Amino acid sequence: MLRDSVMELNTMKIHDIVIRGAAQGALLPAILHGEDCITYGDLHALSDKLCHLLKSNGLIGGHGLMFIGNSIEYAVGYFGISKADAVPAPTPVSLPLNRLPSELAYCDADYVVTDAKHVEAVKQSARSVPAVRAVITLSSGGRDMKLEWMPSHVQAERSLLPSTNNNDHVAVMISTSGTANDPKRVMLSHQNIFANIESFNEVAQLTKEDRAAIVLPMTAVGTHTTEFLAYLSAGMTIHIYKGIFVLGNFCRLLQERQITVANVTPFILMNMLSKASEVGRKLTSVKKIFFASAPFAQDVFRQVISSFPNVGFYYGYGLTEAAPRCSTLLPEDQMNKMGSSGRALRHVEIKIIDELGRSLPAGQLGEITVKGPNVMLGYYKKSDLTAESIQDGYLRTGDCGYLDEDQFLYIRGRRKNIIITRGISVSPEEVEQELVGYPDITEAYVAGYSDEQLGESIVAYVVPRNNSMPNQGHVKEFLRSRLDAAKVPSRIEFVEKLQRNHNQKLIRG
Incomplete structure (x- = not known):
């Protein structure tokens, strides 16, 4: 671990990871993506270069939204933003593009760091959010970086426009990995x-x-x-x-x-x-x-x-x-x-x-x-x-x-997923856990639906293994041997796939 004492833990910044990595092994490979490779020394130097690009254009502190997929560019962008005394706000590229403007506004993004694949969509979104002051692109493993867009009024005043979003304590703003349609940012x-x-x-x-x-x-x-x-x-x-x-x-x-x-x-x-x-x-x-x-x-x-x-x-x-x-x-x-x-x-x-x-x-x-x-x-x-x-x-x-x-x-x-049936609290995750233990089922999703007699009835949606079609009665019998009878779904439906978010978590509701 890169620390020597508890006191040091309280003073370190996340970009110290790459600074120390370069000091301890500059020539050692840090990240490989396909055939591209970057050493710890290069990662330190390139994130320094991005930091200089940001600061020289008046982009000091604030919030830097990242719209980059898994890549070396992601690492360069992340540490470069941190070195510029800003807070990285990593954003999944699976986010629907029509939601990007609202994400920029919610995060109070001062600028966006993106890649060549997404730059045009990002520029279009950035233009619709007045607070966004620049779009920067990274390519070629972070070796090429460019100030892609900056409004003319910001260009004229950029040396006079330090961000008002500074917070020395916040290292990163991460989207919650829950399945709600309106994810929150955690500081x-x-x-x-x-x-x-x-x-x-x-x-x-x-x-x-x-x-x-x-x-x-x-x-x-x-x-x-x-x-x-x-x-x-x-x-x-x-x-x-x-x-x-x-x-x-x-x-x-x-x-x-x-x-x-x-x-x-x-x-x-x-x-x-x-x-x-x-x-x-x-x-x-x-x-x-x-x-x-x-x-x-x-x-x-x-x-x-x-x-x-x-x-x-x-x-x-x-x-x-x-x-x-x-x-x-x-x-x-x-x-x-x-x-x-x-x-x-x-x-x-x-x-x-x-x-x-x-x-x-x-x-x-x-x-x-x-x-x-x-x-x-x-x-x-x-x-x-x-x-x-x-x-x-x-x-x-x-x-x-x-x-x-x-x-x-x-x-x-x-707690919020609990199904109340026959006066008994049922965790859908518990039922799902047992369903995927059945030999011919690979995935399962369990939900409760309003029922006049039961309060809620339990319905299971399952993905069969290799296009097989398990017998519903056999599946229920399998569950009865492992669960309280009240927890066995009243109906089981077979589906091709289940909806998941960018973290591969089930989308409920």
């Missing part, structure tokens, strides 16, 4: 990020000899903190997956680049499991795979572990507001604590509370709350929501779960 401090990297690396044990693959969006908080920044903090080499995700291409990257560490989603793990023998032959160098997201079916997790015995799997729990990682289940605990998301990371406290905010004892289900140096500063321009979410220093996550007597955390779903 994370430099301390939030470094504290989470340090705590995460205590369990991950990353070293500069490791080689990592990044396949998930770098705008997502998990990829942002516990991959992109954590890997660079450890002096590792990052290989960014290129193109639309195809399992075979991903496995080829793991094999050809001798990847030792990767972070995936349960969805990707399910794909890997479906072709276990073929995938296994290409995982010879992989030592650790990290994943989080939704609760994972225990039977499926056991199959994953047995199918890839030479890989250590680290299953965790986290959320954007906690920078994100809160707990991790280590490989040595998986057989005894199957179904758990592990113990809290160091410096993180997890407490379960009831509806009145009272602490609950081990084994009792309630709302998960989190406290620690990783907890966000707040939601941008949403002070009331921040006050509701952080009470007495504890972040109210909105997730349901419990701690066992050994302080291992078990997640049971989102």
Whole structure:
């Protein structure tokens, strides 16, 4: 970890990661994307160059919205904005372009850093938002950078227009990874990020000899903190997956680049499991795979572990507001604590509370709350929501779960997703977890619908494996052997695919 003391942790800025990386190994490869490669020294120099371009055009401080896909340009843009005393606001390129103007306005973006692929759409959006003062493009792995657009009145006064959005404490503004149609921006401090990297690396044990693959969006908080920044903090080499995700291409990257560490989603793990023998032959160098997201079916997790015995799997729990990682289940605990998301990371406290905010004892289900140096500063321009979410220093996550007597955390779903049927509270995530344990089902989504007799009836939408058509009666019988009868869906519908957001999370509602 790139720090020498607790005091230093409080004074470091996120761009210190690349400064120290260059000082400790300027010629070492930092990031590869396809055939393009950038060293730690080059990443430092190019982000310095972008910083100079911004400052020389009066773009000092403020908020720099990033509209760049996974790439070396993303890294150059991120650190260049930070070095210019500004707050990066990474934005997924999957965002519908007609929503970009409102995103620029909400973020109070002073300028946009983008790439050649998106520059025309970005310029069109920027012109419609008066506060946006410039558009900068990066290309050729960040080696080429250009002030693409700046209104004439800004050009005339640019040396006199420092931003009014300065905040020394805010390191980055990240979109929440929830599934709401109107995502919020979470303000994370430099301390939030470094504290989470340090705590995460205590369990991950990353070293500069490791080689990592990044396949998930770098705008997502998990990829942002516990991959992109954590890997660079450890002096590792990052290989960014290129193109639309195809399992075979991903496995080829793991094999050809001798990847030792990767972070995936349960969805990707399910794909890997479906072709276990073929995938296994290409995982010879992989030592650790990290994943989080939704609760994972225990039977499926056991199959994953047995199918890839030479890989250590680290299953965790986290959320954007906690920078994100809160707990991790280590490989040595998986057989005894199957179904758990592990113990809290160091410096993180997890407490379960009831509806009145009272602490609950081990084994009792309630709302998960989190406290620690990783907890966000707040939601941008949403002070009331921040006050509701952080009470007495504890972040109210909105997730349901419990701690066992050994302080291992078990997640049971989102409070707001709870379905009330026959007077019983049902977590749709719990039912989904069991559904994907059925041999011929790969994905599942469970919802509640108003019902005069039941209160709500439970309906499951499932994606069959390899175009098979499971028998609905057999699926229900399978569920009855694992769930309370009231939790078994009254109807099961088979669909080709489920709707997911840019983080591959299910879109509910």
